[in-house]
Amino acid sequence: MTQRVLENRCAIVTGASEGLGFEIAKRYLAAGAKLTICARTESTLSTAAAALEASAGPGRSVTAVPADVSKPAHAAALVDAALKAHGRVDILVNNAGVAGPGGSVESVDWDEWMRTIEINLFGSVLLSRALLPHLKQAGRGKIIQLSGGGATNPLPMLSAYAVSKAAVIRFVETLAEETRPHHIDVNAIAPGALNTRMLDGMIGAGPQKIGPALHERLSQVKAQGGTPLGKAADLAVFLGSPLSDGITGRLISAVWDPWHDLPNRLKELQETDIYTLRRIVPKDRNMNWGEVD
Numbered sequence: 001m002t003q004r005v006l007e008n009r010c011a012i013v014t015g016a017s018e019g020l021g022f023e024i025a026k027r028y029l030a031a032g033a034k035l036t037i038c039a040r041t042e043s044t045l046s047t048a049a050a051a052l053e054a055s056a057g058p059g060r061s062v063t064a065v066p067a068d069v070s071k072p073a074h075a076a077a078l079v080d081a082a083l084k085a086h087g088r089v090d091i092l093v094n095n096a097g098v099a100g101p102g103g104s105v106e107s108v109d110w111d112e113w114m115r116t117i118e119i120n121l122f123g124s125v126l127l128s129r130a131l132l133p134h135l136k137q138a139g140r141g142k143i144i145q146l147s148g149g150g151a152t153n154p155l156p157m158l159s160a161y162a163v164s165k166a167a168v169i170r171f172v173e174t175l176a177e178e179t180r181p182h183h184i185d186v187n188a189i190a191p192g193a194l195n196t197r198m199l200d201g202m203i204g205a206g207p208q209k210i211g212p213a214l215h216e217r218l219s220q221v222k223a224q225g226g227t228p229l230g231k232a233a234d235l236a237v238f239l240g241s242p243l244s245d246g247i248t249g250r251l252i253s254a255v256w257d258p259w260h261d262l263p264n265r266l267k268e269l270q271e272t273d274i275y276t277l278r279r280i281v282p283k284d285r286n287m288n289w290g291e292v293d
Helices: 019-030 042-055 072-086 110-138 159-182 197-205 212-224 229-240 259-270
Strands: 010-013 034-039 062-066 091-094 141-146 184-190 250-253
Touching: 010 019, 010 072, 019 034, 019 042, 019 091, 019 229, 034 042, 034 072, 042 062, 062 072, 072 110, 091 110, 091 229, 110 141, 110 159, 110 184, 141 159, 141 229, 159 184, 159 250, 184 229, 197 212, 229 259, 250 259
Parallel strands: 010 034, 010 091, 034 062, 091 141, 141 184, 184 250
Antiparallel strands: none
């Protein structure tokens, strides 16, 4: 998407020093947004900010704030810095995340397991909490969450990652209902299998840690180049723009779903549970057992 659909919009993008977060930040700038970016490592964040500032056009700016989104004080300070720099925030992109420890549930390091939940889940909740009073006062806004393969399928040997991503989707669906009266749209993106540092880390853990089947599948993704980062970044632009107004509480695949056409199907979408996480019952699979007369 090359249109300036984010003109005069101000956005926070977390985990923006590299990989998908950096690509989203680039696309947001190209679409006309003013940016506040964050990452935990100040040196890589500074390098990313310099690269983004070099590409920023007139009227667009980049504010970089080192932050650990899993810490309440950091989340609050990040929102405050964005408001101070740009006067308002219209869009939050919760991209920061980690793969977490590999191994069986009973063998993984518990502190690493909990740290994954803190970053992937608590970080998203904390930033949303910090920003929501501002968005509610404005009477509009967009919150966009990056999901992952663990949200919709079991992911043996990467339980912390899978649990955190599934929990994030239910948070997205719940928050969407809470904020619907305030015209705040809350959605999640399934970006596809990305060739990023996170993928390298999973592969590097080895088949003993993540299981031979997953290790082989991820190695094939690596060899084939993975899903282009631009697919998820373009969807993030769409979900942050007025084009997606009224689309909320959904998990949308950047690779498989016809998201460009969703504005034309808004009424149909709003009246169904398409692109949500739901329990499957026998009748969904054309079976008649388990039904109560």
